[in-house]
Amino acid sequence: MPGGGLGAASRRVWRAVLGKTWPVTTETPKRLGILSTPLSPARRGTGLLVLLGLELVALTRSFTTQGLLRAAPWWAWWLGSAASAGVYIGLAGVAAFLVLVGPRLPALWQAMHTPTRPHRWWLWLVWHSIAVGVFTLVSAALLDVEPAAVPPSLLWPVAWILSGVTALLLWLGALAPPSFWWHWLHEDSTAVLGATLAGVGAWGCGQLGQAFWRLLAEPTFWVVRHLLGVLYAEVHADLPQMVVGTTTFAVVIDPGCSGYEGIGCVTLLLLLYLWWFRTHLRFPQVLLLLPLGALAVWVANALRITVLIALGTSLSPAVALGGFHSQAGWIAFLLVGLGLIAVTQRCHLFVVALPASSAPAHAQYATALLMPLLVLMATMVVTSAVSSGVDWLYPVRVVATSVALWSFRHVYRRFAWTWSWPALGLGLAVFGLWLLLEPAGHDRSTVVAEGLAQLPAGLTVVWVGFRVLGSVLTVPIAEELAFRGYVLPTLVAPAFETVRPGHYTWWACLGSSLLFGVLHGRWLAGTLAGIGYALALRHRGQLADAVVAHMTTNALIAAYVFSHHAWSLWE
Amino acid sequence: MRRRVTQVLIVLGICWLGFTGMALAQNQPTRPTSPTQPTSPTQPTSPTQPGAPEIDVGAATGALTIAAGALTLLRERWRRPSA
Numbered sequence: 001m002p003g004g005g006l007g008a009a010s011r012r013v014w015r016a017v018l019g020k021t022w023p024v025t026t027e028t029p030k031r032l033g034i035l036s037t038p039l040s041p042a043r044r045g046t047g048l049l050v051l052l053g054l055e056l057v058a059l060t061r062s063f064t065t066q067g068l069l070r071a072a073p074w075w076a077w078w079l080g081s082a083a084s085a086g087v088y089i090g091l092a093g094v095a096a097f098l099v100l101v102g103p104r105l106p107a108l109w110q111a112m113h114t115p116t117r118p119h120r121w122w123l124w125l126v127w128h129s130i131a132v133g134v135f136t137l138v139s140a141a142l143l144d145v146e147p148a149a150v151p152p153s154l155l156w157p158v159a160w161i162l163s164g165v166t167a168l169l170l171w172l173g174a175l176a177p178p179s180f181w182w183h184w185l186h187e188d189s190t191a192v193l194g195a196t197l198a199g200v201g202a203w204g205c206g207q208l209g210q211a212f213w214r215l216l217a218e219p220t221f222w223v224v225r226h227l228l229g230v231l232y233a234e235v236h237a238d239l240p241q242m243v244v245g246t247t248t249f250a251v252v253i254d255p256g257c258s259g260y261e262g263i264g265c266v267t268l269l270l271l272l273y274l275w276w277f278r279t280h281l282r283f284p285q286v287l288l289l290l291p292l293g294a295l296a297v298w299v300a301n302a303l304r305i306t307v308l309i310a311l312g313t314s315l316s317p318a319v320a321l322g323g324f325h326s327q328a329g330w331i332a333f334l335l336v337g338l339g340l341i342a343v344t345q346r347c348h349l350f351v352v353a354l355p356a357s358s359a360p361a362h363a364q365y366a367t368a369l370l371m372p373l374l375v376l377m378a379t380m381v382v383t384s385a386v387s388s389g390v391d392w393l394y395p396v397r398v399v400a401t402s403v404a405l406w407s408f409r410h411v412y413r414r415f416a417w418t419w420s421w422p423a424l425g426l427g428l429a430v431f432g433l434w435l436l437l438e439p440a441g442h443d444r445s446t447v448v449a450e451g452l453a454q455l456p457a458g459l460t461v462v463w464v465g466f467r468v469l470g471s472v473l474t475v476p477i478a479e480e481l482a483f484r485g486y487v488l489p490t491l492v493a494p495a496f497e498t499v500r501p502g503h504y505t506w507w508a509c510l511g512s513s514l515l516f517g518v519l520h521g522r523w524l525a526g527t528l529a530g531i532g533y534a535l536a537l538r539h540r541g542q543l544a545d546a547v548v549a550h551m552t553t554n555a556l557i558a559a560y561v562f563s564h565h566a567w568s569l570w571e
Numbered sequence: 572m573r574r575r576v577t578q579v580l581i582v583l584g585i586c587w588l589g590f591t592g593m594a595l596a597q598n599q600p601t602r603p604t605s606p607t608q609p610t611s612p613t614q615p616t617s618p619t620q621p622g623a624p625e626i627d628v629g630a631a632t633g634a635l636t637i638a639a640g641a642l643t644l645l646r647e648r649w650r651r652p653s654a
Contacts, residue, residue, distance in 0.1 A: 337638060374640045
């Protein structure tokens with residue numbers, strides 16, 4: 001449809017994209033009556049997203065607006081404050097937009113790359129590059145100088161804002177034609193407005209939160225003091241300094257441990273639950289969950305501080321301030337948040353209809369794919385909470401994950417458990433990448449090495465044996481079942497069980513690999529590893545190949561740890 | 572009714588997104604980290620531990636994976652089987 005504006009096919013795309021109940025499946029293109037997304041525009045879109053990300057990282061690492069807050073010109077403070085607020089609002093707005101349009105994102109992406117008229121994207125990209133160059137030069141003149149040397153003319157901030165906005169608009173023009181963005185703004189204005197309000201609201205609430213930060217610390221202090229009085233005859237309490245504890249171990253209750261963080265996290269989890277399951281829940285009574293969750297997690301936080309002090313007094317200050325301190329808040333978050341969700345699912349007061357007593361087949365299949373990883377993570381959280389430094393209870397993780405895998409063995413029998421040379425090769429390649437991206441000059445005297453040195457030889461052998469077993473066997477199976485078995489096909493179509501193994505889009509591959517990277521802490525190496533294992537799956541369409549590739553990588557890493565004493569690779 | 576519920580949830584979400592974001596941004600201890608040696612016998616004999624955040628962002632991976640996994644499994648339980 002060259003030169004004819006948005007045609008019927010495009011309008012069909014929009015109706016589908018904007019339809020609230022439209023499911024995205026592998027049949028999507030056929031149902032829309034359009035050609036399937038050509039590979040090159042999708043790749044181009046991914047490349048442009050990566051380009052924007054790199055530009056933002058480079059600019060934010062090179063320049064800071066902090067100097068403007070101390071500069072002389074009258075506009076400098078306003079510009080510096082507005083810039084940091086703008087970044088916060090922008091990030092919160094994008095996050096809110098992704099939540100609001102979440103299920104429709106693949107369709108939106110597809111509509112973005114459905115050609116309706118010739119799009120000279122490269123021309124937009126050239127102009128975008130020029131605008132970024134101008135923006136960088138103006139930024140250098142404005143931000144890369146001493147506060148006293150900031151130029152006073154009002155033209156500088158105007159040029160800075162204009163060049164930045166122009167660069168962003170030109171990038172959008174390279175991603176999709178202006179007509180697409182015009183219709184998107186027109187048709188999806190509610191989500192855009194909601195996301196903008198969410199961004200501004202998040203920033204505003206943050207400002208308010210700073211003002212009322214300490215209100216909760218004092219009640220927490222008194223609850224902890226009285227709970228400690230039940231356990232110990234002598235309690236040390238200094239309200240002005242907010243110090244509470246026993247005669248041998250005391251802590252300061254900062255605003256950060258007053259309970260606000262837990263309340264915020266549990267409320268966010270419950271809000272997500274209310275949003276995603278809104279058609280199954282009874283409103284307004286289910287909104288009662290929010291104050292209940294806030295109260296429960298605040299009490300749990302007071303208990304956490306009390307147990308922390310008791311651990312530090314009677315058992316081990318190292319454990320109290322190490323693993324327990326890191327994990328106890330999260331354990332409280334999970335117990336309260338997921339506990340309340342579980343209660344609502346069993347209570348007529350909160351749900352429109354109780355779920356069926358036996359889960360449907362696809363839910364049982366999803367449980368078999370995800371549960372081993374969830375058991376692995378749950379065990380990790382609990383064992384880390386009672387450790388300091390090296391996790392002595394690592395064998396418990398291996399045993400618990402093995403039990404989970406064993407209990408679903410009847411489901412895994414449907415996979416062809418064979419291996420292939422390409423899978424081994426990809427595992428080897430990922431091992432090379434993993435080492436290549438390891439931060440240079442890592443300290444070999446790590447927590448693991450120091451911990452093992454203090455252990456009797458027999459126990460060291462047992463611990464290392466379980467560490468190898470977990471790394472080479474249970475972890476690769478659990479992670480591949482979850483990421484390549486469930487997450488990857490789910491990103492292709494919500495009905496993941498209908499997606500043929502190994503048939504996925506670049507979008508799904510990148511998304512699942514990014515999540516895999518985030519889980520592993522080293523997001524770049526982890527993302528590349530995830531892409532490598534997805535390629536192994538694509539080769540024969542068998543999950544076993546991804547598992548074999550993952551096992552190969554981990555076995556080689558284990559060998560490298562022993563041969564080079566590179567214990568940091570196991571942390 | 573559903574539309575109103577959606578609006579209420581969005582407004583509540585906005586508020587708590589900001590609250591939580593600010594809470595996690597404030598994760599650094601605000602008290603001095605140098606040990607203080609109490610002298611009174613009724614005070615602690617070990618150095619007072621510096622204040623510690625409730626939520627350790629560095630240890631978030633496990634808990635967030637579990638929460639996301641649990642919601643995902645619940646969603647699968649409610650999803651209608653594909654034709």
